[in-house]
Amino acid sequence: MSAPLQNIAIVRASGQVGSFITKALISQGKHTVTAITRGHKPTPTPRNSSAQMPAGLHAIKEVDYDSHPSLVTAMQGQDLLIITMNVLAPRDSQTKLIDAAIEAGIKWIMPNQYGGYYADDDSGPGKDDMLRDITVATRRYIEAKGASWIGVACGFWYEFSLSGGEIRYGFDFEKKSLTLFDEGTVKHTCSTWPLVGRAVAKLLALPVSGGSPCLEEWRNRQVVFSSFAVSQRDMLASVLRVTGDEEGEWRITREGSRERFERGQEMFKGGEIAGFGMLLYARVFFPDGDGDLTGLRENGRLGLLGEEEDLDEATRVAVGYVESGKAKEWSF
Template sequence: MSYANQYPVSFKNHIEKIAIVGASGQSGSYIVEELLKTGKHKVTAITRADSNSKFPAGVEVKRVDYDNQSSLVEALQGQEALIITMGVMAPQDQQTKLIEAAAAAKVAWVIPNEFGGDNANEALLRDIPINAVKVQYREQIEKLGVSSWIGICCNFWYDYSLSRGNYSIDIKNRTATFWDDGNTRINTSTLPQVGLGVANLLNLKVLPDNEQDTSPCLSNYKNKFVYIASFCLSQREMLASILRVTNATEEDWKIEYRPVEEVFKEGVERFQKGDFMGMLSGMYSRNFFKDNSGNYELTRGLDNEKLGLPKEDVDKYTKIAVDAVLNGDVAQF
């Protein structure tokens, strides 16, 4: 373990310059918002030359050509951290090129496109191919030997997933299919919590001040995952929250039951036949297995307290999901 007091007085024990890919996206916009609020970071949005994305005031914009590696390296020169947030439809080689460019530009820290479930869980990686492919990016970072990675385990976005019916709860039609008995709990996060979690992570000191310093530092998470969450909920608890915010009762809903492993198997088979929604069904249902893979609060513990994250009101975010459905404003991919 290194300590800040072992370095010259000129040593800077914090991160200032941060580049982000996907700065206007679902999670990226929240991360940028929280980074700017700190007033401690210079934020640079890395975007394609032909992109029409808009960015908030205070964000420097650097346009790149993914077919020209030197443009990526140039855009990342002087950056101390790179955050990669990309949708599932983004070309996979883009992240590879960004990681190579980060190493060439000597970027110390990379947060790869790891926003999701517990990707340190071997069983989840085995069963969910879309998560398993992410291992190669972490291995690439380590093999290049320049940057260190930090994975963000936040699981599914709560109000986003609830509004889309991904938890097998259909708000519009008041129907729910409980997997098994509907009592298995998983962790889930709101987008504001994810944004604040990443910002507070990058606000940490890089190294402990000295051997007596036990406060959280970025180096504690070198080549590891950070575990954050807003709630730990079962499907029944999600429905109970919906009932509270809509002043309804369970009698107003049609509830069915299915074995979760059957739902997962069916989803995988659909995905193998080219049905993308089958992948989603498989991914979500797999987190509700009785092995507690989706409840990393139980199996790993959370870093919420270390990162100064607040306790959130589940009904507040349930209402956001309900309003999105009723207003026809459900977010797409």
């Protein structure tokens, strides 16, 4: 049985999901973790200026995305590259990182794919997701370069999504309003940020080969896991328990999930970025059930059984993001 991969490089180690993955990798003590970050800018954005690198990193490598040699040098000696970045980042950012990683000798890449399950063809979950074509093209690109990828199918991030305004899960906490998609009873799978961190860390703690489970079993495929399978009605019940509100205090309206999806498409085509989020979220609540990945999830194989999470506690975190104003940083 071979050893786990030792040297892990991660892009945006201080980011939304990147910070949880980085902390989990460091805490289990099986890897040396290097942060790949853009070099200092004279006038950083508020998000850059407030970001704090997790403690315990082996190194922090500052890079220039416009300098291929800079990226290659930063990634030399690494076994796996984890890419986390905003889904709306420039399209060539990930390609630049992949090219440099492969030239530096990295054989395993976890690309910027955190969310849905995307089949290689137009069938099954994710077939209508606007990110599917980009995701599949990235996979093929990595394979053509002679490296291997592992995708993360964790569903939407629960705290981020619940606190992120009406365009995501339909909740507007400031107005105490909720838009139910259809009847609000269709379940979908989603994950908390801490679970994403733990799942990725447990996956990378596996031996590369020689036993089962091992990393080779996820070569060029997605790892599927989740915290909850919940509907909007389940989320509302949790919100009421956490806040102490009565349902009558909330203004509840309805919109068809397919109509909402089409409305989001039209908004996005018209240049409204909010439409992008609206269509992504509406799709997982279609009555066809494609948003529920319970039958595919691999929590047990990752050693996550016995670590079940509490929905109300995750809701409490989301409400805290709203009350602190932090959730507004994540608005489209």
